[in-house]
Amino acid sequence: MSSLLSGRRAIITGAASGFGRAMAHIFAQAGADVVGTDLNQDGLAETQALLADDGLPFEALEHDVTSPASWNTVIETAFQNGPCDILVNNAGVAKLQRFGEMSLETFQSVCNVNILGPFAGTKLFVEQVRAAAGEAPARASIVNITSIAAKKSLPVFTAYGPSKAGLANLTKALAVELGLKGDFIRVNAVAPGPVRTPMTEAAADLPWEERDHSLVKAIPIARYGEIEEVAKAALYLASDRAKFVTGHTIPVDGGWGDI
Numbered sequence: 528m529s530s531l532l533s534g535r536r537a538i539i540t541g542a543a544s545g546f547g548r549a550m551a552h553i554f555a556q557a558g559a560d561v562v563g564t565d566l567n568q569d570g571l572a573e574t575q576a577l578l579a580d581d582g583l584p585f586e587a588l589e590h591d592v593t594s595p596a597s598w599n600t601v602i603e604t605a606f607q608n609g610p611c612d613i614l615v616n617n618a619g620v621a622k623l624q625r626f627g628e629m630s631l632e633t634f635q636s637v638c639n640v641n642i643l644g645p646f647a648g649t650k651l652f653v654e655q656v657r658a659a660a661g662e663a664p665a666r667a668s669i670v671n672i673t674s675i676a677a678k679k680s681l682p683v684f685t686a687y688g689p690s691k692a693g694l695a696n697l698t699k700a701l702a703v704e705l706g707l708k709g710d711f712i713r714v715n716a717v718a719p720g721p722v723r724t725p726m727t728e729a730a731a732d733l734p735w736e737e738r739d740h741s742l743v744k745a746i747p748i749a750r751y752g753e754i755e756e757v758a759k760a761a762l763y764l765a766s767d768r769a770k771f772v773t774g775h776t777i778p779v780d781g782g783w784g785d786i
């Protein structure tokens with residue numbers, strides 16, 4: 528695994544915690560130059576310190592994925608030190624609420640982060656990848672982090688589920704379009720099942736230990752996922768091991784998604 532991404536440069540959004548931090552670590556271990564972005568500056572600094580402990584470089588950029596201007600800065604900065612060829616759209620918010628309680632503004636704010644953000648960033652990323660390739664075919668891999676919520680629903684997935692289903696479908700639409708251009712721009716997704724991260728920690732009032740974890744009984748591999756299990760699926764999709772794979776979603780959900 529050590530050289531799976533050598534010579535590659537990756538932008539990972541939401542790199543201040545959870546999956547984003549783990550992907551930054553594992554991608555850098557695999558040889559990539561990683562540009563990690565997030566709203567959360569303190570978290571990004573922690574990610575940077577974690578990688579530095581292992582002697583791995585990490586460029587941290589403040590970023591709001593809902594802002595096209597912020598994306599402009601990120602893409603420009605990331606391409607300044609050479610072409611980038613991996614984009615991981617990982618930043619996300621859950622805001623779990625029932626339909627009756629959810630305002631239009633909350634619905635829109637979830638969609639802004641989870642689907643508008645990846646759309647806006649991918650657009651600028653692909654333009655830059657093509658510009659950097661010149662006359663040669665452009666090569667890149669885009670990995671979207673969707674969710675089991677794109678397929679399976681719970682009452683509180685009012686906005687989260689549709690936003691992730693939209694991102695899953697955008698993955699397919701872009702794979703078709705970018706594959707038709709004679710380029711080698713692949714677009715895939717990872718759909719995690721439930722994993723303990725700051726997002727799921729914050730999703731209910733009770734501390735993790737005091738929660739009713741009966742949800743795992745519905746999962747064939749009856750446990751929560753591990754953060755690294757999700758990060759390794761993204762690593763595979765980003766790498767040339769997946770060079771004939773596009774338009775697909777890899778579920779990392781203990782078998783829950785399709786039963």
Ligand SMILES: NC(=O)c1ccc[n+]([C@@H]2O[C@H](COP(=O)([O-])OP(=O)(O)OC[C@H]3O[C@@H](n4cnc5c(N)ncnc54)[C@H](O)[C@@H]3O)[C@@H](O)[C@H]2O)c1
Pocket residue numbers: 540541542543544545546547564565566567570590591592593617618619620621640672673674675718719720721722723724725726727
């Ligand atoms: N943890 C799970 O069980 C689970 C399951 C399925 C999918 N996911 C998805 O995985 C991704 C990562 O989630 P996580 O569990 O690691 O949660 P997390 O909360 O640890 O990480 C999400 C990161 O996104 C950042 N972020 C939020 N809004 C942003 C914005 N507007 N601009 C830039 N950054 C922003 C946050 O600051 C945070 O660092 C999300 O897209 C989430 O929906 C998580």
